[in-house]
Amino acid sequence: MPRSGQATRARIVAAASTLFYRDGIRAVSVDAVADKAGVTKRTLYYHFASKDDLIAAYLDARDQPNLALFRRWFEETGGGVAAKVRGIFRSLAASARHPKWRGCGFLRTSAELANMPGHPAIRIGAAHKKKFEHWMGAVFAAEGIAAPALLARQIVLLLDGSFAAVLLHRDAAYMEAAGDAAFVLITSALAGRVGQRRRGRRLDTTASNGVEVRGIR
Amino acid sequence: MPRSGQATRARIVAAASTLFYRDGIRAVSVDAVADKAGVTKRTLYYHFASKDDLIAAYLDARDQPNLALFRRWFEETGGGVAAKVRGIFRSLAASARHPKWRGCGFLRTSAELANMPGHPAIRIGAAHKKKFEHWMGAVFAAEGIAAPALLARQIVLLLDGSFAAVLLHRDAAYMEAAGDAAFVLITSALAGRVGQRRRGRRLDTTASNGVEVRGIR
DNA sequence: GTCTATAAGCCGATAGAC
DNA sequence: GTCTATCGGCTTATAGAC
DSSP states (O other), X not given: OOOOHHHHHHHHHHHHHHHHHHHOTTXXXXXXXXXXXXXXXXXXXXXXXXXXXXXXXXXXXXHHHHHHHHHHHHHHSOSSHHHHHHHHHHHHHHHHTSTTOOSOHHHHHHHHTXXXXXXXXXXXXXXXXXXXXXXXHHHHHHXXXXXXXXXHHHHHHHHHHHHHHHHHHOOTHHHHHHHHHHHHHHHHHHHTOOSSOOOOOOOOOOOOSOOOOOOOO | OOOOHHHHHHHHHHHHHHHHHHHOTTTSOHHHHHHHHTSOHHHXXXXXXXXXXXXXXXXXXXXXXXXXXXXXXXXXXXXXXXXXXXXXXXXXXXXXXXXXXXXXXXXXXXXXXXXXXXXXXXXXXXXXXXXXXXXXXXXXXXXXXXXXXXXXXXXXXXXXXHHHHHHHHOOTHHHHHHHHHHHHHHHHHHHTOOXXXXXXXXXXXXXXXXXXXOOOO
């Protein structure tokens, strides 16, 4: 008796996520994903037009959970905005020390598919990082920082740099250093604010979508 | 009549470098490298024990030229050390706007081989980045900065972050933003120096190994 | 040191039954 | 919607001649 089509599709995406993240896109065959999901390849190709389509679905499923976790880490950290952003990096460092951690799935995919610039998965990854950047920018704007977008971009650069460096060196201390740099940059920008602190509308940064998150990839 | 073994080997590495950098490690077959080098696969396997061996040789060949180019960009930029480091990022941004630019070969390889942590190519990449980090640290130490190693690491994080972000978004403006962040961090560290400026032994940072460089990968 | 030829198996994707 | 079976091509690596 056939199961629900949506449930089968979800199992395939979950299997793909595990394998693609663990071993890399091109190192994982469609056969391996189908085996892991407990379906035949024919069924997989019923739900996905191609392997590229499956890759895109893998990253799309990580978008919201990752963003929710970043927001949670920010909220859970005490202190001012500089300390809260540093808290993101410290939480990330803790998750990067897990043996199954393999860097950022979005960045690794864009590195692996660098010869396919318009690939759907790369667009999804770019959009994901932009969402983080815009969220940071809104946070800084609410603090009255003069150039919030530039500062947000620099935080993203430190974040992506720490993903890359920790993956290369397998040393989560790079993330702590990135958090310290973020703290300095934000503090420096706050010191340069003009006039009184603006009390713009507060962003709702609480993460409560019920997704079970195991760590940023 | 057989050519010099060394020259053949060099042609194979050059072909591998072009293809691995352009398309990615796992997307390029040994056949394709042999074809591009104008040798048979059997000859390639005479010079290299395996594809993994060839991957390592590809990155090893990029180590010194890349470092030399970083040093040249630093030297060629006027102003203080903060401006000179920012000059590296600006030069990098210019090279990243070239249509054939595909990010950093070291970082892309470590992303692609994330499931093989002890791979020789990853060790070579890690050593390469460490050399850059140590060079930066020595530069900052000579300037009398209090925590030169931490600052050097933060510059590396911005550098690697800009490689990753520009590859993902195909927007070299991220490198300019990274250079601005580096400028702020270095200036901030210089302002915190204690006492008089140390006049340590000068580093010879001139690049003159005669390697023809076309840009950082 | 370089060649031709081939092993032995995996790749993404599909045909057609039910 | 899921299955069995398979296509044609590509994969890393090797055997043996010269």
